[in-house]
Amino acid sequence: MSTTPPGRIGDGAGLTEVTATSHVVICCGSGGVGKTTTAAVIALEAARAGRRAVVVTIDPARRLADALGLEGLTDTPSRIDGPWPGEMWALMLDTKATFDGLVRRYAADPGQTERILANSFYRNISGALSGTQEYMASEKLYELAEEGDWDLVVVDTPPTRNALDFLDAPQRLARFLDHRLYKVLMTPTRGFVKAVNVAAQAVTRSLSKVVGAEVIGDAIAFFQAFEGMEEGFKQRAARVDELLRDRSTAFVLVASPKADTVAEAGYFADKLRENGITVRGLIVNRMQPTFGHDDLDRLSSGGDAARERARTLAGTALGDHYVCLADARQLARGEERHLGGLAERVAPAPVVRVPVQPVEVTDLGSLTHLGDLLFGRSGGDSGPSGESG
């Protein structure tokens, strides 16, 4: 007997079209909803449809990384072999290496590259600084989409507090290089700017007292080292932005049925729309089975009757069985309540519900199985299932 009534899996066909026709798919959503796994499944689906696909993962869980053979790899794509007509490649984003590559590309000469890479201010920016990861994810995406020979580039986005960080990231460095302080520091001391400059120097002196002259010196050296490169960076940022808004780029929202991630997905959908971007699909992972949801009226244990029976039979084995059923239904009802309204907010994008899986994705077999569920090739039966990761 199926634990999930037919039709609840949702509209796999709409997603199939996204996978078959898009050049870029961007998976977004809050942390811990299975975004990375979903991105990998989409790339796999494209490969199964004969396309040449690459997936950029940000921070895959150990098991998924193992399944994809990503352990210890750098940020160059590696091929994942399997029984499909197309190709599937995967890589793990290396924020610093990607940034270094960008510097190399736009530096006038090797000397400038070296000065920038050695600067401690640069090392701070290119390391774990928040925002840089989003920026480098979009940069990597651009690099693959524009310069690689890929039919489809799938990118997993970093878990972010601000839903729009990823969209905004390319512009941020451009703005940073456009900073007033930068201009003031770079402007030679001439009559008409002298007043500004004196004020800036006063601030610089006060700052030096608080954070140390060394730090300020590094920052100034960084801006000096970047001289002449900001135009290249700005143009690149504008092109990345164009790619993100291109018609062949599809944004797919990934969520779980928990109240807070549904709220975040709804917020993200609204923000994307405000930015003129259409959501092309909503994937809700880890739906709990309903156990006869549709039969509530017919069976004596329907609705809260199961809870009621659990109470009257407390202490017996049958009582435990009713507790179990009532708990499961309560959970499923809660999920339905949370999801209510979300479909309308992303309409007409297809909404796909994926039942919770018994185990985490550990190999290509389980990834393929997940693909069958996601793209509607399998019944709704998730089988006896524990918890996915």
Add this chain to the structure above:
Amino acid sequence: MIIVAGKGGVGKTAVTAALAVAASTVGLRTLVVEVEGKGTMASLFESDRLSYEELVLIEAAVDHAGVSARTVTPDDALLDYLAERGLQRLSNRLVSSGLLDMVATAVPGIRDILVLGKVKQLERSGDWDLILLDAPAAGHAITFLRSARGLVDAVKVGPINTQAQEVLDLLTDAARCRVMLVTVPEETPVNELVETAYSLEDQVGVALAPVVVNGVYPHLAGLAVDPERAAEEVGVGLVAGESDLLREAAAFRSARTELQDQQLHRMADELPLPQLHLPYLFTSELGREELDELAAQLVRRIEALPAVGS
């Protein structure tokens, strides 16, 4: 002071809130500090959104020492910091010109140290018996807590160095500060918790409190009996199809609890810390009622731990 940390989605904020209620019921005046201000904490207490000003969440009463809460954001903490040193003029200029962003870029960790510095000041004030800091999500928590050590090395002199040193003293003093890690009994969250635990001890030198495992499915012994037989035992008739449903639901839950137990045992093997288990509540709409229930469970489980000073 207890810093509550864990990966996103494990219920870190709910655990922090339950811990606050539990502390208040055993007579500790408790302050909850949020650094990300997502609004979840306020909704758990069915109160207004938190701000930089303290807000009373539970009034002191016969059975409660009281819980208050506030946010500590880097910008507000910086203004405080500069104002206390007579540098308001500089602070206005820093904020209005966007220079703060630049300084924060130049000195990574400076935002974190401003927040931790402010929390340290609250800890020193003596107004509270317990301060609970709802830390940023897991990966970021290590960076957040490592900022003090990083800055002590990076900035050798001056007020930032002093501030970082004082924060480091707080973090590494097991009598004043512990980190409580929260997870759920699933494979990836458990892996991350174990990694985070060792990183925190090695890289920050902070002492760890017992681990909180949130969302543990309670065992139902009766599920081992087939529903048909269980019904016969008590003389209850089942309608057509009902035993199938019950059997299916039981199989699903048994598989879930079996996996959960594997993860709990594995964590006990890999990490020699006591575990405090909180039950799965089968609802994601938590309010005061659920908090009180979780708090009562916490108190019971903490009392059951072998006695140690903390």
